[in-house]
Amino acid sequence: MVASTFDSNSTETPRGSALSAKAQRRRAARQTDRLALDAVYEIARSFSAAPDPIEVLPEILNVLSSFLDLRHGVLALLSEPGPDTKGRVNPYVIAATAFVRTETAPPADVLPDAVARIVFRSGVPLVAFDLAEEFGPEAVPERLRGQGQTLIAVPVRDPEQSHFVLGVLAAYRSHDDLRAGLSDLDVRVLTMVASLLEQALRFRRRIARDRERALNDTRRLLQTASEQRGGGATPVSVDGIVGDSAAIGDVIAQVKRVAVTKTPVLLRGESGTGKELFARAVHTGSPRHDGPFIRVNCAALSETLLESELFGHEKGAFTGANTLKKGRFEMADGGTLFLDEIGEISPSFQTKLLRVLQEGEFERVGGSRTMKVDVRIVAATNRDLEDAVAKGDFRADLYFRICVVPIVLPPLRDRKSDIRPLAQLFLDRFNKSNGTHVRFAPDAFEKICKCQFPGNVRELENCVNRAAALSDGEIVLGRELACEQGSCLSSELWRLQDGSSLIGGLSSGRMVAPMARQAAPTSPPATPEPPLVRRKTANTAREELIAALEEAGWVQAKAARLLGMTPRQIAYALQKHGIEIRKI
Structure with missing residues (x-):
């Protein structure tokens, strides 16, 4: 019995140890899952009570660190283009971190630029099990170097357009951590946090939209009451220009003031902002309104053709010149000449143009008789002429000749309140020209008013015409818009442009949008990023x-x-x- 008891104990002890190890692993797994659930619960509570979800992000990232050891958390968000983004493409900023950092520190100090670029463009989570091995030692933030790090990064999507990535949520896990191999759980937790952030942002946007709608209604009521009492200033307006925003009101006021003079005007702004419409407004409001308004697109003609178009040519001046032809300067005598895309003319032709702008004199091509004209010049460009002058691509004396009164036209994204009346105007035009009675549903108008429209008014007109033409009935629903069906390429072109293929004309060269290209590092990374x-x-x-x-x-x-x-x-x-x- 003793021997039997001893043998029985000796065979059961290893089995008991094996069961104990399995039980311990199951217990550890349950504990990890419970901690993850507790962390998500605390994060959801924080988001629900916060008026601004971005402000509580540092607390959220600290919760991830305390519960799950996901340390050094960081949130990167796309930034709006502005003067400080000159030379950068698709800029992003570090919106929140789990630690204190200086505002002047580059984003790559906390989040590798290569990782951010991949997640922004692909829209899928990324796990770098060994950050230094996969992206090079320079990709590891300086504060984390000297120990192995796993980086987990997930996309934060636009609450209104799920295909558009507006941010990256990332965190690090040291290889010394006991949970270093649980990347699937880390991805799931960060994805849930990103979803909670998206919901909080959606709720915040709805509140802001309702507040803006209420303010607009109040503003209209006050304006109507003021007009009924006969008080208040007369609103500034110009025929053909739609909009009551403060930005467009300032431009219209400048146009009215300068129109009555003979001063040359330079209209500046992104492509599609309606530069020709404002040029006509300058002509219509001037004492020359009974004279001709002549338009020339300088970018559409070669240097030889442009010279012949502007100055005219004599019969036999060159092959094909069978008759005498008057130039645009002659045709615009006593009126206004609109030189569109003046920043595209060649340096050699700039010299020829300078003389007629200074003296009002020129000779036809192939002729010797000096012609004298009285023409008011209105020019337009979407280029950064100051930069072109600094590089020697544009003559400084010509720049000072045309840029006497510069008027900057605001992009459509800076005049949000004008989108709806403009869209209704284009819809009315479509119905009139096609004999239809198409209308927009309220949700369609709401979606249109939230778009950025990098192509400005021209893109808005195309969007309205496309939706009206493809609508199945007389009412265009929000889900029938191109952006809701994944067929609107404008936002993708605007987001995915790189430094070598900027979308020509959408901006002056300084206004770029959503996703950053950081300055090149002083030393190349050990592992180059694949295209x-x-x-x-x-x-x-x-x-x-x-x-x-x-x-x-x-x-x-x-x-x-x-x-x-x-x-x-x-x-x-x-x-x-x-x-x-x-x-x-």
Whole structure:
């Protein structure tokens, strides 16, 4: 009995130890899940009680650190373009961190620029199991160097347009952490936090929209009451220009003041802001309103054709000149000449143009008789002429000749209250020209009024005409708009432009939008970032997948970078094609 008891105990002890180890692992897993649930609960409470979700983000990131050891959390958000973003494309800012940082510190000090760029453009979570190995040691923030770090980054999407990524939420986990291998749980938790942030932002936007609507209604009521009493100033307006915003009111007031003079005017602004319409307003409000208004697009003609168009030519001046032709300067005598896109003329032609602007004299091409004209010049450009003068691409004396009274036309995104009346005007024009009776539903107007319209008024007109033409009935619903059907490329072009392919004419060169290209580092990264144009999915061909794995030495993370994929996509593609990983 003793021996039997001893044998029984000796065989049961290892089994008990094995069960104990399994129980401990299950208990640790349950504890981790419980901590994650508690963290999400605390974060949801913080968001629900906060008037501004961005302000409480540092507290949220500290909760992640306390409950789950996800340290050094950071939130990056796309920033609005402005003068401080000159030379940068798709700028983003660090909106919140779990630690104190100086405002002048570059964003790359807390979030690698390569990681931010991938998440912004791909819109999928990214896990860098070894940040230094996958993106180079320079990608590791200086405060975290000297120990292995796993970076988890998830996208924060626009609450109104789920396909548009407006931010990146990221956190780090040290390789010394006991949870260093639980990246799936980390991704799930950060994704839930990002979703809670999106919901909080949506609620905040709705409140702001309701407040703006109430203020606009109050403003209209006060204006109506003032007009009925006969008090208040007469609103400034110009025929053909729609809008009652403060930005457009200032421009109209400038146009009215300068129109009565002979001073040259330079209209500046992004493409699509209606520069020709304002040029006509200057002519209509001037004493020359009975004279001709002549328009020339300087960017549409070569230097030789432009000279012939502006100055005219004599019969036989060149091959094909069978008759005498008057130039635009002659045709505009006693009126106004509108030189559109004047920043595009060549340096050699600038000299010829300068003389007629200074003296009012010129000769036709092939002629010797000096012609004298009395023309008022209104020019327009979307280029940064000051930068062109500094680089020697535009003559300084010509710049000072045309830029006597510069008038800057505001982009449509700075005159939000004008979007609805403009959209209604374009819809009325569409109905009149096509014999239709299309109307916009309230939700369609709301969605249109929230758009940024990088192409300004011209893009708004195209958007309205497209929606009206493709509508199934007489009422255009919000879901029928191009942006809701994923067929509006404007925002994507505006967001995904890079420094070598700016969208020509959308801005003066200083106004760029959503996603940043940081200054180049002083030393190149150890592992160069693959071009995103090669981005693949799990449907990548088996041969291409194997070739990338062989090139990467069968390291999945490196193969993912070569194909522009995430490690998770690589793992799924390997499973789909039945490829076994070789060990070298």
